[in-house]
Amino acid sequence: MSITGEKKYTLYGVIAILLWSSVTAFIRDLSELFSPIAGAAMLYSVSTVFLMSVMGVPKMGAFPKKYLLIGGSLFVTYEICLALSLGMANSRHQAMEMAIINYLWPALTILLSVMLSRKQVSGLIYPSVCIAFIGVAWCIAGDKGISVDILLTNIADNPLTYFMAFSAAFIWAIYCVVTQKISQGKNAIVLFFAATAITLWVQYFYSNEPSIQFKASSAATLILAGIVIGSGYALWNQAVIGGNIILLGTLSYFTPVFSTVFASVYLSISLSGTFWQGVALVTIGSLMCFWVTRHKKPLAKNQ
Numbered sequence: 001m002s003i004t005g006e007k008k009y010t011l012y013g014v015i016a017i018l019l020w021s022s023v024t025a026f027i028r029d030l031s032e033l034f035s036p037i038a039g040a041a042m043l044y045s046v047s048t049v050f051l052m053s054v055m056g057v058p059k060m061g062a063f064p065k066k067y068l069l070i071g072g073s074l075f076v077t078y079e080i081c082l083a084l085s086l087g088m089a090n091s092r093h094q095a096m097e098m099a100i101i102n103y104l105w106p107a108l109t110i111l112l113s114v115m116l117s118r119k120q121v122s123g124l125i126y127p128s129v130c131i132a133f134i135g136v137a138w139c140i141a142g143d144k145g146i147s148v149d150i151l152l153t154n155i156a157d158n159p160l161t162y163f164m165a166f167s168a169a170f171i172w173a174i175y176c177v178v179t180q181k182i183s184q185g186k187n188a189i190v191l192f193f194a195a196t197a198i199t200l201w202v203q204y205f206y207s208n209e210p211s212i213q214f215k216a217s218s219a220a221t222l223i224l225a226g227i228v229i230g231s232g233y234a235l236w237n238q239a240v241i242g243g244n245i246i247l248l249g250t251l252s253y254f255t256p257v258f259s260t261v262f263a264s265v266y267l268s269i270s271l272s273g274t275f276w277q278g279v280a281l282v283t284i285g286s287l288m289c290f291w292v293t294r295h296k297k298p299l300a301k302n303q
Contacts, residue, residue, distance in 0.1 A: 050226055
């Protein structure tokens with residue numbers, strides 16, 4: 001029996017969310033197979049080619065210039081911060097911390113929307129955001145318990161990656177709010193992916209990273225990762241056309257859980273109960289933000 005109508009588009013959205021949950025694992029794996037910048041550059045290059053083959057080659061003239069300039073800059077900066085924070089983490093476990101920090105963006109997006117809106121909202125929005133931040137601190141602190149000294153000590157171990165991860169969360173929150181106002185309903189995701197790939201290649205050629213060495217296994221992983229991530233965006237682009245956005249918006253807030261489960265299995269990482277508690281707090285905080293402001297339009301993208 002074929003699936004048609006809203007159910008079909010909703011299914012596309014569910015699959016997209018599950019595919020996006022693999023981003024952390026794939027980016028980290030490619031950074032180890034190649035190098036942080038080279039791995040990310042190749043990943044976004046493959047994804048760009050795949051998206052162009054599925055969605056077509058976009059024409060720049062079809063998009064508002066302000067959207068291309070501002071939205072594109074924010075998108076490229078976000079993707080680079082996220083990819084390099086995952087790739088340059090000192091260990092796979094630390095990469096998981098970077099991923100959870102990134103998933104502060106849903107709560108931050110809603111908080112920013114509320115701050116810029118003149119509409120009155122529930123005061124629960126602020127403790128909800130605090131719960132999400134406490135979840136991140138819980139993940140970073142580990143079994144030693146949350147304290148300022150422990151958090152600062154762990155962050156000092158690799159400050160650049162933590163800075164990029166936190167920056168990514170705030171940048172994507174700004175992107176979600178800004179592009180909703182200036183995109184005029186357009187979607188330049190293919191162009192933005194291409195710009196990200198080009199920027200990363202420029203970074204690579206000016207870096208001290210080693211030359212790229214291909215093996216059959218690493219090439220297969222690269223192609224798979226590029227197609228999986230590109231498919232996520234392509235399917236989501238279809239999902240927002242006629243899917244159940246309320247359901248998909250709610251489900252998207254569980255991405256930290258899906259992502260952590262997939263990465264822990266794929267990367268063979270053993271995570272402590274404290275880390276899982278932190279993941280749960282980030283998810284709960286984001287869900288609370290969503291529910292206390294659910295009269296608003298749900299977020300249209302998740303990573």
